[in-house]
Amino acid sequence: MSSIDEILGVDQVEHHLAALDVAVEGLLGKPLTGLSDDQVVEVIQRLETSLRKAAAVGNRLVVEAVERSIPGNLACRSVNEFLIQTLRISGADAAARVKRARKTGVWHNISGENLEPTLPDTAAALATGAIGTDHVRAIAQIMRKIPHGTDTDHIEVAETILSDAARSTTPEDVTTIGLHLLAHLAADGNAPDERDRKRMRGLRIGKQGADLMTPISGLLDPETRALLEPVLAKLARPGMNNPDDPESPSGDVESPDLDRNALAKAAARDTRTAVQRNHDALTAGLRHLLSSGVLGSHRGLPVTAIITMSVQQIEEENGIVTTASGGILPISDALRMAEKAHPVLALFDHRGRPLHLGRARRLASAEQRLALIASSGGCTRPGCDAPASMTAVHHIREWRDGGPTDIGNLDLACDHCHALVTDSPGGWKTHTSPDDLVHAGRTAWTAPKHIDPGQKPRINHRHHLDELIAGALEHARARREAEVREQRGGACGATGGWHRQARVSGGGDNDSGGDRDGDVP
Incomplete structure (x- = not known):
């Protein structure tokens, strides 16, 4: 009799393992060519859900191994070594599994009573297959960075927000959300103060090497980043200012003389990385700055740092604000920048939505776009973190369908998400949330059936x-x-x-x- 037969409940465990083996063997031997496109999507999703649930079972087994001292009984120096030897997995994989079990596993006290997982919401999401192991890793990494001294309520809330986000987005997006969340938590007094930022700021320009390349390193303070981002957003678009492509359009993407077809073709053959495009954009920007007025406007607005803050923040001089480019600024830096900025008055109703600015033409006015930047902050499609500087103005009810260019029918969408709104089976739909909901007036997006079979409208809170x-x-x-x-x-x-x-x-x-x-x- 094997060791597993000696465990209480062995018959049920053996039954489930045997059924799992049969199911996997059956899938391996089943031809998939007969599946329709929709069925292939469904099988991929269901299989992924099962694999995620299996990872939660793996957490339980790690807990059993540790609490029974099985690694020590087998002359293993650690549970990591036990997993490496038993499963023939890498050291990195073993370490990841142990860390995951410590954060999301149900451990027990000396009396045998269950202890709540360190990340309870994350553990629950993993057990249902709603998130995967990479989501867990991303959440745990953010939670470790929460400043010391943060109160329990805020720590609990941070994990709730991250685990909820993980249910409908990628691990990379969870990390992005987490970084912004950390900034909000740090705004309560745990962030480095202005003296620390002044001390840490710097830009190092090294000596040219034999290849004539010059290394640059350093730290930008929040104000400098906020000033740089809109310039890069304007000049670093794929296909623009590419020195390796003689047919690449130069200058800025909003130029009225820009050949849009040429830009589309240049973008399609643009193999530069994002950092390379930033470099080329900086080159172009510095070149343009030698002559006045060349930068013009970006998506209908002057190329400048656009900052949104509330009256309460101004009165209290506390907290953080965001820029249209997605940057984060302490309120003190934002107020200092506002002293040098051209004042723009945006009027909002009691729901925080901009007041009506009707327009009888298709293109939104600069005033309308400023109001949308202040109210929406960025792309409104759920899961997208594109800042306002990377968005276009989207007609919620399409212009071709009679949708007016009024502020109530406009919102922001990045170029990628904007292109997703189609009448095809794979297209997204947009509408305005009705008045009887908490977030009335916000733009709700409905995903296609292969993403959300329930076709439930969703709101993007990424920028709020x-x-x-x-x-x-x-x-x-x-x-x-x-x-x-x-x-x-x-x-x-x-x-x-x-x-x-x-x-x-x-x-x-x-x-x-x-x-x-x-x-x-």
Whole structure:
């Protein structure tokens, strides 16, 4: 009898393992050529969900191995070595599995009672197959960077926001969201102050080497980055200012003399990396700066750093603000920059949406675009983090279908996402959220069926993390108060229907009709 037969419940474990073996063998022997395109998509998704659930089972087995001291009993120096020898996996893979189990596994105290996972929402999402191991790694890396001294509520809320985001986006996007989330948490007083930033700022231009190349390194302070980003957004677009392509358009992408067909062809053959395009853009920008007025405008606006801040931030002189290019600025730096900026007045209603600026033409005015930058912050498609400087003005109801160029029918979408809005089976749809929802007036996107079979409209909160944090904090505090009341024998049903694993970030607003994934950061 094998060792597994000696474990309590062995028959059930053996039954499930045998069924798993049969299922995998069956799939390996099944020809897939007969599947339709839709079926191929469905099989890929279902298989990925099963593999993610299997990773959660792996966490449980790591916990069992550690708590039973199995590695030591087998003369292994660590659980990592045990996994390497037993499974013939790499050291990096073994380390990743152990770290994942420590963060999302259910461990036990000396009395055998279950301990809540370090990342409970992440653990719940992994167990249901909603996220994968790379999502877990991205969340754990961000959580480790939360500043010391951050209160428990904010730590809990941060994990909730990240795990919810992971359910509908990629691990790379989770990292991007996390970095912005860290900036918001640090804005409460944990970030380096202005003296530290002044001390750390610097730009090192090294000596030219034998290849005539010059190394550059250093740190940009938030203000300098905010000034640089709109220039790069204008000049570093694929296909523009490519020194290796004699037919590449030069200058700026908004020039009225620009041949759009030539740009499209140049972009298609542009093999430069993003950092190479930035370099070439800097070259072009410095060249243009030698003569006045060459930079012109970008997407209908002057090339400048566009900053949005609230009246409350101005009064309190506290917190952080974002630029149209997606940069992050401490309020002190933003106020200093505002002293030198041309004032722009944006009027908003009580929902934070810009007031009506009607237009009888197809192209949005500069004033309308400024209002959209201030209110939306960037691309409005769920999961997209493109800043406002990389977006175009999108007609929610298409112009060709009679949609007016009024502010209520306009919002921002990056070029990639804008092209996704089509009438084809794989196209996205956009509409304005109705007045009876918390985020009324926001642009909701409906994904095609192969992405979301339920066709639930979703809101992008990526550029409104302050809303997510505030809403999630409110839920966390309400849940804690309800638990205290229940422990005291008060309202026993106060927490009914709302557990930690069922929390909804973003103030509990289900624009999609009640699904926790309805609002995507």
